[in-house]
């Protein structure tokens with residue numbers, strides 16, 4: 001690891017000040033992605049700006065717009081939150097399925113969404129719900145937020161402060177995890193609102209995306225069987241040492257099927 005300075009601001013405005021004045025600063029949330037990258041010398045920064053001391057980035061609350069979860073809320077807090085379990089149980093299930101207790105007790109919602117790893121879980125929920133990403137200066141619709149692999153609409157000096165999830169009638173998430181790492185090989189977050197349906201796919205492609213084919217099939221009949229005959233064009237899918245693009249395309253109908261089954265029976269957390 002290269003040497004770096006450490007700052008622990010007490011407010012978003014103080015963090016922004018350091019972010020704008022330093023040479024190569026980087027925000028530090030749970031450190032579960034950033035610190036391993038620094039340890040391997042894949043990245044180097046002049047100052048790490050630790051967001052742990054900023055109280056306004058914490059908290060889970062129900063607002064008129066939906067469920068607002070602070071950027072620094074950890075995976076374990078989301079999994080065990082009675083409010084999340086009641087209002088958006090699929091999100092609690094998703095958070096509980098991330099990695100292991102150590103990662104869940106350190107990793108944060110904001111860090112994961114800002115990082116936009118194609119194999120991360122939260123981006124599917126954010127896009128699937130049509131959530132709004134709140135930052136220090138604006139609100140970004142999920143449809144405009146995820147731009148590509150590890151790339152989002154956030155500016156270099158912008159801090160994600162919270163995410164507001166509109167509350168669907170029902171939602172379900174299912175991921176096919178890599179047997180060793182637990183990261184998603186192909187996953188689906190399915191959300192049904194009175195006004196329509198959204199299906200977000202993660203793991204299969206370099207960036208989370210909405211699948212209109214699946215949305216049309218499920219809008220016609222919201223039932224697990226509606227996913228059975230879906231055929232996915234794998235041209236833009238990820239082909240790596242973990243799974244071929246053909247494999248990812250082949251398993252997706254079953255993944256969506258199980259996500260819908262969970263949406264219809266939110267108590268259910270196993271296939």
Ligand SMILES: Cc1cc2nc3c(=O)[nH]c(=O)nc-3n(C[C@H](O)[C@H](O)[C@H](O)COP(=O)(O)OP(=O)(O)OC[C@H]3O[C@@H](n4cnc5c(N)ncnc54)[C@H](O)[C@@H]3O)c2cc1C
Nearest residue numbers: 029030031032033034099107108110111112114120121160
């Ligand atoms: C062994 C292991 C297994 C894992 N398995 C999974 C898994 O199965 N599923 C999954 O989804 N994830 C998994 N993860 C990743 C984990 O969920 C991380 O918590 C997450 O990717 C990053 O969150 P963090 O809070 O640790 O962010 P950090 O590592 O601190 O930061 C990540 C990046 O986001 C930026 N950032 C952080 N907060 C903000 C903010 N508020 N505004 C703007 N930018 C910000 C940082 O500058 C940095 O570039 C795993 C990690 C490990 C180590």
